[in-house]
Amino acid sequence: MKEFELFVGPQHVGVTGNMMYHLWVDGDTVVKAETHVGYLHRGFEKLMERRSWLMNVALIPRICVPEPDVNEAVYAMAVESLMDWEIPERAKYIRAMVLELARLSAHLLAISGYAGTIGLYTIPQWLIGDRDYILDLFEQLTGARVYHIYIFPGGVRWDLPNGFLRKLEKVLNYLESRFKLYDDLLFQNKIFFDRAPDVGVIPKEKAIEWGVTGPNLRACGYAYDVRKVDPYAAYPDLDFEIPHYPKFGDFEVLGHGCDCYSRMVVRRLEMEQSIRILRQIIKKIPDGPHTLKLPNPLAWKVPAGYAYARVESSKGEYGYLVISDGGKMPYRVHVRGPSYTHGINVIEKIAPGLNIADFAQTAFSLDVCPPDIER
Amino acid sequence: MNAVGIFKELGIEYEEMKVKGNKDPRYRAKVDPEKLEDIILKFKNNGFRHFVALSCVDWIKEGNMELIYHLFSYDNLEDVFLSIYLPRDQPKYKSLRHLFPQIETYEREIHEMFGVEFEGNDRLGEFILEDWEDMPPMRKDFDTEKYAKEKYGSVPLVEEGGEKE
Numbered sequence: 088m089k090e091f092e093l094f095v096g097p098q099h100v101g102v103t104g105n106m107m108y109h110l111w112v113d114g115d116t117v118v119k120a121e122t123h124v125g126y127l128h129r130g131f132e133k134l135m136e137r138r139s140w141l142m143n144v145a146l147i148p149r150i151c152v153p154e155p156d157v158n159e160a161v162y163a164m165a166v167e168s169l170m171d172w173e174i175p176e177r178a179k180y181i182r183a184m185v186l187e188l189a190r191l192s193a194h195l196l197a198i199s200g201y202a203g204t205i206g207l208y209t210i211p212q213w214l215i216g217d218r219d220y221i222l223d224l225f226e227q228l229t230g231a232r233v234y235h236i237y238i239f240p241g242g243v244r245w246d247l248p249n250g251f252l253r254k255l256e257k258v259l260n261y262l263e264s265r266f267k268l269y270d271d272l273l274f275q276n277k278i279f280f281d282r283a284p285d286v287g288v289i290p291k292e293k294a295i296e297w298g299v300t301g302p303n304l305r306a307c308g309y310a311y312d313v314r315k316v317d318p319y320a321a322y323p324d325l326d327f328e329i330p331h332y333p334k335f336g337d338f339e340v341l342g343h344g345c346d347c348y349s350r351m352v353v354r355r356l357e358m359e360q361s362i363r364i365l366r367q368i369i370k371k372i373p374d375g376p377h378t379l380k381l382p383n384p385l386a387w388k389v390p391a392g393y394a395y396a397r398v399e400s401s402k403g404e405y406g407y408l409v410i411s412d413g414g415k416m417p418y419r420v421h422v423r424g425p426s427y428t429h430g431i432n433v434i435e436k437i438a439p440g441l442n443i444a445d446f447a448q449t450a451f452s453l454d455v456c457p458p459d460i461e462r
Numbered sequence: 463m464n465a466v467g468i469f470k471e472l473g474i475e476y477e478e479m480k481v482k483g484n485k486d487p488r489y490r491a492k493v494d495p496e497k498l499e500d501i502i503l504k505f506k507n508n509g510f511r512h513f514v515a516l517s518c519v520d521w522i523k524e525g526n527m528e529l530i531y532h533l534f535s536y537d538n539l540e541d542v543f544l545s546i547y548l549p550r551d552q553p554k555y556k557s558l559r560h561l562f563p564q565i566e567t568y569e570r571e572i573h574e575m576f577g578v579e580f581e582g583n584d585r586l587g588e589f590i591l592e593d594w595e596d597m598p599p600m601r602k603d604f605d606t607e608k609y610a611k612e613k614y615g616s617v618p619l620v621e622e623g624g625e626k627e
Contacts, residue, residue: 125590133600164483172482295511295536298564311536317486393490395532395541396483408517408530421517423532428564436563461590 089113095446097126103200103450106430106457110438110446117446120438122431128461135420140166140240141384143417148234150422151459154193156185157400158407158422159238164319164396165409166240169389172379176321178242180372183321184255185228185238186398187361187368191262192221193401194354194361197454201351202273204447205282210273217265220258227251242378252369259362266359274338274355283351284342287437287449291345297436298428301403302357303453305331306349313399320398324371327364330356347445347452354401354454388415402426402454424459431460463508465489465540472501479543488541495546495555502531502544502561509537513561516568518576520550522602527553527578548578557583575600 093110096102105126111119131150135143147162148155160182167174195218202210222232227248229235237244273279289299294307304311310329314322330336330353332344338356342348391413397406403425412418434450441449469476469491476491493501510533519528526547533542548555557580559566569580570589577598580586588594597604610616 125592128590130599133606136602137606167482168480171480174483296513296562298513298562300512309536316536316539317484319483319485323485393479393543394481395479395488395543404514406514408515408532410519419517419519421515421530423515427515427567431567432563 090118093443095450096123102447103430103455104457106455106460108434108438108446108450110443112443115442115444117438117441117443120435120446122435124430124457124461126461127458131462132420132422135417137416139385139415140387140389140417143420144239145236148236149458150462151400151405151424151456152233153196153456154189154401155234156189156238157398157405159236160186160320160398161396161405161407162409162420163238163240164398165394165407166389168394168396169392169409169411170240171390172241174242174379175376176373177246177375178377179321180368181243181247181377182238183325184365184368184372185235185243186320187364188221188224190401191358191361192218194358195221197354197401197451198269198273198351201347201448201451204451205278207273207276207278210269213265213268213272217262220261224251224255224258227254239378241381242376244378246377252372255365256369259365262358263362266355269355274352279348279351280339280341282445282448283348283452284346286342286347286445287441287452288343289345289433289437294345297433299403299433300425300428301399301401301454302353303350303403303429303433305329306353307345308332313397313404317397319396321368325364325367327360330360347448350452350454357401386415388413389417397423400425402456402459403429405459422459422462424456424462426455426457426459429453430455430457464538465505465510465535465542468504468508472504474501486539486541488543490543490545492545492547495548498531498544498546499556499558499561502533502558505533505535505542505544506561509535510540510542512536513564514541516565516572518572518578518600520576520600520602521547522550525550527576529555529572529578531558553578554581555579556581559583574598577601 090111090113093112096107097105107123109121110117147158150158195214199211199214226232229237291307310331312329332349333340338352389411395408406423408421410419474491476489479488512534514532514534517530527550529546531544569583572578573586574589
């Protein structure tokens, strides 16, 4: 017997949350990998079938901890589809603002985790600290730091507080001034140049068929982003680019795409685009109501039918299939999380051949969030 | 070819779903389980290369299990939802994991949560749940309260957030 078995997780610095990778290893090389999940299963989809349409708003942000707002947005969009509600313009802009702030904070977490796996521990300390300024903004806007329960079917729960946009501008200026430091520490670091290119490669021609989405797909050279291919909120009015391999601007193009290097550089460039989007929102946000005049939310009856809504989360396509039978509660909700494919069939296929030391950085570069796998 | 063209060529009736928020059209069609594989292949060869999700719905009153195969085309920017209905008492279908590899994972979950058998998938077994002996928990007739009472001897008190009996 040449192989030995290695368990990475469920509590281990090399996993992206409470999940486990079961590896079979020959010497230093991974020969087979299997993902085991279930440590975070809380039965959200079942719970949603037994709560009213309104009560679910407070439940669903918990499906993805690093970026909870996408859940609120897709749920609201699906309910609006069934109800045939067109939300006010101002609400669309506020939603785009919340989703971009969530993307920024999730990317800061993803880059932190990734840097840790290649031994650059200063990055996590600084980026988690910087992320707190975004959480401060959320606290001022919604009263909560992590689970905001702010985006609501029909609009958002309340309007922006006084002076919020000024404070947002300050935080954006601060974050932008920090990018140079992130680059010195990670993105222009020799360790990153030596270790990340051509590691953990997803075959480009298979990427779409394997269900790869989000930054991981763009790192393969496809400029696909739900904000462009199936636009929502205020994104059709906003001007931004889709960073993808090999259009890396000032960053060197190392490796051949679809690798850890491209995936992380794409995330770094997306943060710049998020700031660009947020600055446009500050300038263009229209006056008007922040929500529709809603009927009594305790007695909502949503017309029977099927609706699917999707957004671009920091990890990829995030969608809800919501089915109503005309009652006071959803009949069935199916959550399509991006990690479902990245964390199971993609990593199981690309892990064989990796060095053990590269396994953690590959897993982190895919930015897997286990709670959206098992819900 | 776009989705409407394919549906017309195959002679399948379809309906358009309501969309607010997103912009792309979504089409839903009920298809014959026997023909599903060929239909998915037809869509796949016409640009629908992104398999978004496989969802299962338990229609307990009608006695059906609905499986929804959801495809998206980056070329035409359209969504297609293909539904098949299986009898609820012994739901059984063939595995389609050779078409898109992530179907394997969805089949594992649906087997565990709804009890649908997929012939040809050798990884059906424990996936998310552990030591589960009761009926598949996402089925509509699974009584969570009864399960909690039998398994743990009680349900949460009213003052702890439980409901009145």
